[in-house]
Amino acid sequence: MIVDAHAHSGDFLGRDWNARKLVAIMDRYGIDRACISSESALINGDEDGNRKVYREFVVPYPTRFTGMCVAIPRRSALDEVKRCADWGFRGIKLHPWLHQCPVDSSYYHPVLQWANRQHRAVLVHTGGTLSVPDLRFAPLAMLGHVAETYPDLWLVVGHMGLDRWEEAPERLAKYPNVILDLTMSMPHPGRISRALDYVGSERIVFGTDMPLLDPAVGLGLIRASAVAQEGKRKILGENIMRLTRDTEASNRE
Amino acid sequence: MDDAHAYYGAWPHTAEALISHEQFAHLHELGIDKVCLCSTKALFVNSRAGNEELLRFTHRHQRLLPVLVLPHGLEDKGNLTEYLERNVRLFRAAEDWSSAMDTRLRPWFERLSEHQCTVYITYRDEIRTAILALAKQYPNLKILLIGVNYPQLVGAMNVLEKADNTFLELSTFQLCDGIRFLCDHLGPRRLVFGTNAPLYTPESAILKLEKALIDESSRRLIAQENLRGLLEADNDR
Numbered sequence: 001m002i003v004d005a006h007a008h009s010g011d012f013l014g015r016d017w018n019a020r021k022l023v024a025i026m027d028r029y030g031i032d033r034a035c036i037s038s039e040s041a042l043i044n045g046d047e048d049g050n051r052k053v054y055r056e057f058v059v060p061y062p063t064r065f066t067g068m069c070v071a072i073p074r075r076s077a078l079d080e081v082k083r084c085a086d087w088g089f090r091g092i093k094l095h096p097w098l099h100q101c102p103v104d105s106s107y108y109h110p111v112l113q114w115a116n117r118q119h120r121a122v123l124v125h126t127g128g129t130l131s132v133p134d135l136r137f138a139p140l141a142m143l144g145h146v147a148e149t150y151p152d153l154w155l156v157v158g159h160m161g162l163d164r165w166e167e168a169p170e171r172l173a174k175y176p177n178v179i180l181d182l183t184m185s186m187p188h189p190g191r192i193s194r195a196l197d198y199v200g201s202e203r204i205v206f207g208t209d210m211p212l213l214d215p216a217v218g219l220g221l222i223r224a225s226a227v228a229q230e231g232k233r234k235i236l237g238e239n240i241m242r243l244t245r246d247t248e249a250s251n252r253e
Numbered sequence: 254m255d256d257a258h259a260y261y262g263a264w265p266h267t268a269e270a271l272i273s274h275e276q277f278a279h280l281h282e283l284g285i286d287k288v289c290l291c292s293t294k295a296l297f298v299n300s301r302a303g304n305e306e307l308l309r310f311t312h313r314h315q316r317l318l319p320v321l322v323l324p325h326g327l328e329d330k331g332n333l334t335e336y337l338e339r340n341v342r343l344f345r346a347a348e349d350w351s352s353a354m355d356t357r358l359r360p361w362f363e364r365l366s367e368h369q370c371t372v373y374i375t376y377r378d379e380i381r382t383a384i385l386a387l388a389k390q391y392p393n394l395k396i397l398l399i400g401v402n403y404p405q406l407v408g409a410m411n412v413l414e415k416a417d418n419t420f421l422e423l424s425t426f427q428l429c430d431g432i433r434f435l436c437d438h439l440g441p442r443r444l445v446f447g448t449n450a451p452l453y454t455p456e457s458a459i460l461k462l463e464k465a466l467i468d469e470s471s472r473r474l475i476a477q478e479n480l481r482g483l484l485e486a487d488n489d490r
Contacts, residue, residue: 013403013428025430028464131404185402185427187457189269211429212403216464220457 003033003066003237004215006123006158006183006207009053010039017211019057023064029215031208033064035123035240037093041070045099047080054087066244068093068123073107081111090244091121091156096137097128103138104146116150121243123181124155127162130185140164140171147175154243156205159184165191169198179239183207187217192225192235201231205240254462254476255287256280256455258373258399258422258447261307262293271451274314280448283455286477287316289447291345291373295322300347301332308339318484320345320373323361333364342484345373351383366391371483373422375400378408388416395420395483397445403428413439420483423475424449424458432465432475441471445479 004026010017026034036057038049050069057065068091069084071077081092092115096103103124115122124143128134140161147155156179161168165184172178180195180203195204206222208215222232259280263270271277271290280288290311295303300322311317320343321336336344344365350358365372374384376398388396396419401409406428413419421435424447428434435444446462448455462476 013406015434017429028466129404130402186425186452187454189451189454208429213427214429214431214461216461217427217457220460221454223460224454224456 001033001233001237001241002029002031002206002219003035003240004031004208004210005035005156005205005240006181007034007036007210008039008042008212009036009057010043010049010211012039012212015211019061019065022057022211023061025210025215026064029219031215032237033066034208034210035066035068035091035244037068037070037123041072042093042095042098045072047072047076050080050084050089054084054089058088066090070095071108071111073099073101073105075107077107078110078114081114085118091123093123093125095125097125097134101137102142104142104149112146112150112153115153117152119152119154121154121156121179121240123158125158126168127159127164133163135164140168143178144172144175147172147178151175151177153177154179156181156243158207160191160195166194169195173198178203179243180204181207182218182221182235183209183213185209185213185217187221189221189224191221192227196227196231201227201234202239204235205243206236254285254446254459255289255480256285256448256450257289257397257445257480258424259288259290259450260293260296260452261290261310262303264293264452269451276451277314277317280450280455281316283459285448285455285459287318287480289318289320289343289480291320291322296345296347300324304332304336308336308341318343323347323350323358323372333361337364337368337370342368342370343373344370346375348375350374351380354383354387362387362391362394366394369393369395371395371397371420373397373399376405376409376412378405381408381412384412384419385415388412388418392418394418397422397483399425399447401426403431410438413443419443420445420479422447423461424453427461430466432462433467436465436467436471441467441474442479442482444475445483446476 038053040046041049058067067089069089070093126138160180292303292307304321307319311319399422422445448458
């Protein structure tokens with residue numbers, strides 16, 4: 001089973017990706033399920049984006065999409081996260097760079113506190129973008145501090161630290177609740193082995209960033225990797241499923 | 254398929270250097286026939302020394318084709334006549350080529366244009382107009398844009414749409430369903446397969462082309478025929 005831990009809904013570069021088109025791409029690459037967050041909530045700060053993900057992706061395709069709630073750093077963020085949890089969203093997505101708010105800011109604090117109590121997976125974008133490197137909002141030291149402060153949430157480090165991907169595994173290995181997300185547009189061959197050396201296959205997840213990036217980037221990296229079959233299974237899907245099952249259990253409490 | 258974009262030598266990062274024929278065997282195992290190589294020494298340290306080293310290496314293997322770096326400094330006259338006599342058809346502009354265009358590089362581009370050679374240029378939005386000017390000034394020169402990903406798409410498309418002698422190498426272009434998008438907007442004849450090995454894993458580039466929703470004739474053009482066209486256009490001279 002292949003589960004994409006890092007995907008989006010919405011319109012990228014003027015190309016509107018609806019659920020049907022995204023499912024077609026997933027089918028072409030053999031991706032069974034995708035954890036999806038709203039592009040409009042990320043880029044435009046539009047909370048209605050979460051509702052759209054629920055209505056247009058999660059409800060019509062419950063076996064293909066797992067909702068990830070975009071928490072926009074406002075005083076109302078926790079209410080939105082709880083609303084999404086009621087809809088069955090299994091994780092939270094933070095984008096400190098797009099929202100220009102450090103991940104340890106007080107705006108995120110109630111959300112992280114809640115995620116900690118609920119053992120949620122929190123996927124955090126790291127760095128800026130490809131063309132604008134920017135480490136102000138989620139540097140590795142700050143991520144380590146968040147992982148330490150909230151030891152019962154799963155801190156999924158998006159893009160494995162982006163342009164700090166070589167340092168991230170070593171610097172973050174000591175926090176057992178840190179998970180490294182392989183998603184990136186540059187398929188460096190050393191990426192997986194670097195992560196394996198420090199955190200092992202249990203703490204690495206595969207992601208695509210579709211429909212911005214082509215799934216071939218990440219899948220090719222795994223295809224080429226020397227990691228054993230059991231490790232590949234974990235990275236390709238078992239790990240992110242385990243994290244979302246944890247939150248499924250907590251929903252029932 | 255043929256790989257238009259790989260490197261000979263070490264990168265300063267973690268990527269393993271490609272320096273032996275045995276290491277290139279992996280690319281051949283993946284189904285890649287010819288590999289076009291640029292020397293990292295020529296690119297980052299000394300163009301002439303790196304080019305010479307690369308020529309010695311590729312001379313011993315017919316599946317490896319050299320991409321020679323144009324001179325960096327005014328004092329470096331390079332050896333273009335010899336390169337052309339040795340049937341080298343692929344060249345790469347150094348990162349600062351645009352600032353030197355009116356002085357030292359003009360004679361090079363004139364000769365390369367006469368011979369319908371191909372020049373690789375790393376696309377950046379800051380040099381978009383300089384690339385367009387070069388393409389217009391030398392219509393027989395073929396320009397292969399490299400280093401284009403989604404942030405550069407709009408600017409690169411502007412160049413590709415305005416100048417028929419420009420082409421796009423795909424190893425860094427990672428937009429979802431991007432190859433189909435480019436085929437729809439530009440046609441398949443302007444697109445060239447490459448891996449960016451050893452900096453990038455070649456499997457990603459191969460899978461991207463394998464899975465692209467395009468017809469088989471377009472896939473063949475991108476995988477091999479377009480690059481062969483760039484190499485062979487000068488045969489009648």
